[in-house]
Amino acid sequence: MTTPIDLMILTLVVISGVGALAVKDLLGAAIVFSAYSFLMCLAWAIMGAVDVAFTEAAVGAGVSTVFCVAAVFHTTRRTKD
Amino acid sequence: MTDLLPLIAAKYNYWIYTILMMIGLYAMIAKNNLVKKIIGMNIFQTAIILFYVSIAYKKGATLPIIMGDGHGGGHGAIQAADYINPLPHCLMLTAIVVSVATLGVALALAIKIYRQYGTLEEDDINHQIRMQAGQ
Amino acid sequence: MRLLALIAVVLTGGLIIFHTGDLPDFGDPNSPASTHLSPYYLEHGEGDTHAPNIVSAVLADYRGFDTMFETTVVFAAGLACFFLLRRKTEPGDKPRMYRHLPTGVTLRIKSGGTFPEEDSTEFRRMDSHFVPHQIIIKNTCRLVIPFIQVFALYVVAHGHYSPGGGFQGGVLLAAAIILYAISHDLRRSIHRFSEKVAALSGSLGVFIYAGAGALCLLLGANFLNYEALGPLLGVDAVMARSHGILIIEIGVALAVMAVIVWIYYNLSSAGKHDEGL
Numbered sequence: 001m002t003t004p005i006d007l008m009i010l011t012l013v014v015i016s017g018v019g020a021l022a023v024k025d026l027l028g029a030a031i032v033f034s035a036y037s038f039l040m041c042l043a044w045a046i047m048g049a050v051d052v053a054f055t056e057a058a059v060g061a062g063v064s065t066v067f068c069v070a071a072v073f074h075t076t077r078r079t080k081d
Numbered sequence: 082m083t084d085l086l087p088l089i090a091a092k093y094n095y096w097i098y099t100i101l102m103m104i105g106l107y108a109m110i111a112k113n114n115l116v117k118k119i120i121g122m123n124i125f126q127t128a129i130i131l132f133y134v135s136i137a138y139k140k141g142a143t144l145p146i147i148m149g150d151g152h153g154g155g156h157g158a159i160q161a162a163d164y165i166n167p168l169p170h171c172l173m174l175t176a177i178v179v180s181v182a183t184l185g186v187a188l189a190l191a192i193k194i195y196r197q198y199g200t201l202e203e204d205d206i207n208h209q210i211r212m213q214a215g216q
Numbered sequence: 217m218r219l220l221a222l223i224a225v226v227l228t229g230g231l232i233i234f235h236t237g238d239l240p241d242f243g244d245p246n247s248p249a250s251t252h253l254s255p256y257y258l259e260h261g262e263g264d265t266h267a268p269n270i271v272s273a274v275l276a277d278y279r280g281f282d283t284m285f286e287t288t289v290v291f292a293a294g295l296a297c298f299f300l301l302r303r304k305t306e307p308g309d310k311p312r313m314y315r316h317l318p319t320g321v322t323l324r325i326k327s328g329g330t331f332p333e334e335d336s337t338e339f340r341r342m343d344s345h346f347v348p349h350q351i352i353i354k355n356t357c358r359l360v361i362p363f364i365q366v367f368a369l370y371v372v373a374h375g376h377y378s379p380g381g382g383f384q385g386g387v388l389l390a391a392a393i394i395l396y397a398i399s400h401d402l403r404r405s406i407h408r409f410s411e412k413v414a415a416l417s418g419s420l421g422v423f424i425y426a427g428a429g430a431l432c433l434l435l436g437a438n439f440l441n442y443e444a445l446g447p448l449l450g451v452d453a454v455m456a457r458s459h460g461i462l463i464i465e466i467g468v469a470l471a472v473m474a475v476i477v478w479i480y481y482n483l484s485s486a487g488k489h490d491e492g493l
Binding site: 088091092093094095096099100102103106107110111135136137138139140142144145146147148158159161162164166167168169170171172174175177178179181182183185186188189190192193196 | 239292
């Protein structure tokens with residue numbers, strides 16, 4: 001590959017990982033966490049792990065986000081850090 | 082320093098995996114909010130899965146699905162170097178499903194803690210426990 | 217505290233990065249991970265099990281014991297969520313809101329009054345957070361959900377030949393049910409796929425998996441050695457392993473679907489099963 005696409009996607013993964021922890025609104029953190037999960041799925045698909053990427057797409061970007069949003073719905077949305 | 086650049090270029094997946102793992106570990110230790118700690122735990126788990134998947138990769142090889150030429154018949158010799166390593170993928174499928182189960186239980190615990198103490202910040206919870214223990 | 221955590225994390229990260237020189241290169245075909253056991257799986261996997269997807273063959277046949285305990289762990293997590301959160305709702309807990317459909321009037325009936333019956337056509341129960349009636353979302357999801365379920369069944373059945381298998385199909389089935397619960401009401405979803413059915417399906421899935429292994433044991437071979445099922449199904453040893461993989465993938469899909477829906481019911485209503493997201 002001449003364009004290092006997996007390096008670009010892994011850089012975006014690190015940025016969204018830091019972003020999910022830095023956002024002060026818990027609902028926003030859950031959504032950025034979903035984006036992190038989807039970018040990880042892309043990184044694994046580029047490295048050839050298609051079964052793992054399929055599972056992560058279904059689990060991480062789908063079910064895991066719904067669980068986080070449901071938990072934030074029943075607790076509070078604000079956080080100080 | 083001139084031999085650092087080929088070193089980074091050959092092993093950049095390990096560097097990215099270490100950075101991600103340390104981000105997750107720092108979030109689990111240092112963040113005050115319980116939901117941020119849980120998100121840090123998940124970042125840690127996906128970084129480990131990235132490590133194993135990147136070990137399984139072989140340059141110039143294809144997916145671990147054997148391409149045949151029709152049903153039955155002789156497939157010829159299957160060269161193991163043509164396909165990427167399937168064993169870490171199998172282990173990591175288990176790890177992903179266990180991580181979503183752990184996420185469900187951790188969020189249930191967070192809801193219960195909120196019901197009991199009224200807050201999700203760790204220092205407030207510690208303060209309330211100390212006040213209750215002191216009485 | 218944060219400074220201490222930062223120092224510890226930087227030290228650990230630095231130590232790991234310092235030793236990456238010893239690890240094999242990225243993409244090296246001769247790394248130790250790829251030279252001891254996995255060439256055997258790649259060369260003999262399809263000949264032994266008649267499944268071109270080597271990951272499914274390794275997961276369900278060569279390493280079937282790990283997968284059985286992983287299914288058990290998922291079921292145990294569903295049980296743990298249930299024990300932590302579930303609360304029975306008293307009939308006189310909160311005031312309920314109903315909408316009178318012909319006139320559009322909203323009623324708020326306190327506890328102790330008479331509620332309309334469950335399936336009355338004139339009164340529709342509303343959540344306490346006001347949600348307007350969404351025609352577009354409801355009808356679009358009604359159109360999409362059957363296709364998601366058919367695709368999930370395809371993924372389970374074609375685990376041998378394409379990426380997929382039991383877990384992916386189970387999670388897709390659960391995602392279809394969760395979509396129904398989000399777009400329509402949580403109560404309608406519980407009415408159609410109740411918690412009792414979810415719990416029983418979860419344990420049935422684990423039972424199918426362990427039962428297939430025990431059946432092989434009863435027929436005289438090792439635990440989870442599917443070649444013993446050959447005379448029972450009437451096929452030769454290689455095809456018996458292929459059918460054994462399919463049977464346990466069905467068990468895994470059932471267990472994973474039931475447990476994810478069960479955890480969603482408990483999380484989204486915080487145990488009470490009356491209102492949802």
